[in-house]
Amino acid sequence: MNTLVWIVLPYLCLAVFAAGHVWRWRRDQFGWTTHTSQLLENRLLRLGSPLFHLGAFGVIGGHAMGLLVPSWVTEAAGISEHLYHVTAVWGGTITGVALVTGLALLIARRFVSGRVRRVTTTMDKVLYAALAAMVTLGMVSTVGVNLLGDGYDYRETIAVWFRGIFWLRPEPELMSGAPLVYQLHALGGFLFLALWPFTRLVHVWSAPLAYLWRPYVVYRRRRGGVPTPPPVPAEVRDRALPAVSGRR
């Protein structure tokens, strides 16, 4: 059971994450978009979207800090356990609240505005449900366990297990002792990654940073372009007609 949940499932999810993106990129460039609905509803989005996105940046950064940076690195850098804990909890709470507020507003506008409700796809609903579940679990573990509760040092267990997956040395026993919220959040995180390539979240990988360096006006040459005198339209049409009738 431990092996299945804490080794097989993460690797499976990562495989789906990678293969899903390759598949989507190759097959569905046209669907690779933010799928903006600002045109249809602006009042709630104007507040909710920046809150959600900035909150998400903070939360992602926090996860990177907590999961990828081993505790001996921060100790070597002279950051005390207490200082780290305070930063992590408060940083996590603030960005988390921004994320929750933003997400709530974004979900609300899907219900409040009939125009937006109409363009909401099934995949959007799945994504919103998954996001809501993940954010709730995350907030419970940050605020409920670490801020108000006794606290749990995930850096010695979850973070080590997480890094182990990428070093190809997974240690499932580290996870079995973690509190249930943390277990669910970690599992959910991997499932969320597996869902990622099939949602509008793919727009994250198209963050247009190259815009900062490219020239303003983009010129492009039409593909092909060998100068040959083309036949007159009627000629082409007459030539194409037998082919059309043959196909019918």
Next chain:
Amino acid sequence: MRIRAQVAMVMNLDKCIGCHTCSVTCKQTWTNREGTEYVWFNNVETKPGIGYPKHYEDQDRWHGGWKLDGKGRLTLRSGGRIKRLTRLFANPDLPSIDDYYEPATFDKDILVNAPAGLTDTPVKRPHSALTGEPMAVQWGPNWEDGLGGTHEIGAQDPNLARMPAEAAAKVRFEFEKTFMFHLPRICEHCLNPACVSACPSGAMYKREEDGIVLVDQDRCRGWRMCVSACPYKKVYVNHATGKAEKCTFCFPRIEAGQPTICSETCVGRLRYLGIVLYDEDAVLAAASVPDERDLLDAQRAVFLDPADPAVQEAAREAGMPEDWLRAALTSPVWRLISEYKIALPLHPEYRTLPMVWYVPPLSPVLDAVGAAGRDDTDADDVFHTIRELRIPVEYLAELFSAGDADVVAGVLMKLAAMRSYMRARTLDGTVAGELLDGIGMTAEQVEAMYRLLAIAKYDERYVIPVAHSKDAAALEAQAAAQPDCSLDCAGGPGMHETAATVTRFHLVDGDEVHPGRAGLSARRSDGRLGLTVNPVRGAS
């Protein structure tokens, strides 16, 4: 010098009767799809008026186009690159659907299926094409046509606010006092496009061969910066696909040497299409001239004289085909813009160097001359009256010359002089020499201009060289191979191959319009398309 060719258009507003044939044929060709109900690549507006989307010319509000920064450098009005990226999450300058209009559809079933012998007449009601709910139609792509509401909102026209107050006071909106003219608008296919410059993903581009500005549908990621950056508001969000779409200048037709669909079907024969040679390296400097009123001449100076042997030589060196050079020589657009100098760009002060130019409307002048008890063949009388029109020259100047009334007056005088000259020549057999002197044109020039404007032969209005590409024949064959549609078929030119996630361009039997999205229309038992809304109770 980097020499390029641009397919450009001139519209003679004097002849536009506002019949909307261009809008309708364009809509049928390009935007008759879900997600683009509110989109008009070509729309005809009534001026004075606030237009579509509402107040689009008010750049203090929408921040479209370019401006010069404190150091005199050209920057987008909506801010620099970093500022734009910080606004990706919510674009504060994006018009909402209500600024365009909420698209409506009607349930005609209630008329068709009305039982015989009703004592009251069945009435079809508008339903929102976005939600299916009953709605009141409150705006459209030309709501102000026939002076609809102009007496109430016409005064909000942003051009009036910029005019000198005494001239603005001359614009009347009351019925019987007012005067209006029509302004057909398509994408300007600018030399210095703000939309392309604002596109974060680099999906928008200007074609090197013919200058047509397009959106790469596969690369567009829906950041919607192009929509707000375009001062003409001619880039739209398709709310079904989440991608930007815009006027394509009917490039599949242009490549085959045919005029755009709006030009082809223009009843008034007021559109002219041709190529203009220009120097790409001169574009930035021209768009950056400090005084807005110098922009017109600066843009004209970017264009290259196709009759100049040095230009021809440079063009050949750059690999331009001979028939393109010949087309440039006979281009009606070049003649109207640079030879007769009667065509003017729409809002040159946006600094985008637009490539759809307009011959300003003259219609009321000769009537006004008569009404003032003057002689319409007398040069002085005509020229005087031009300054006293119901649509003040200052208003046209706000549209076409960054407020320089002398430029517009000069164009109107040329047009008035041409009419008077031709009238004298045809009716009396006399040559009104003083009219020609007044406008500084020769008799040959005036008669050639008259032929181009008034006779307006098809072959002279549209001088479009075919694309030099092995694709051209293939594109034609592809279009011809589709028996029921030419351009907007699935996989057709410029359109994306129909994939599972993509809106189809035609409704076909059994098609759901968009996955995950309840279709507003559905195939009925008799095979026709009907609404899925219940006309009495709203959504069924």
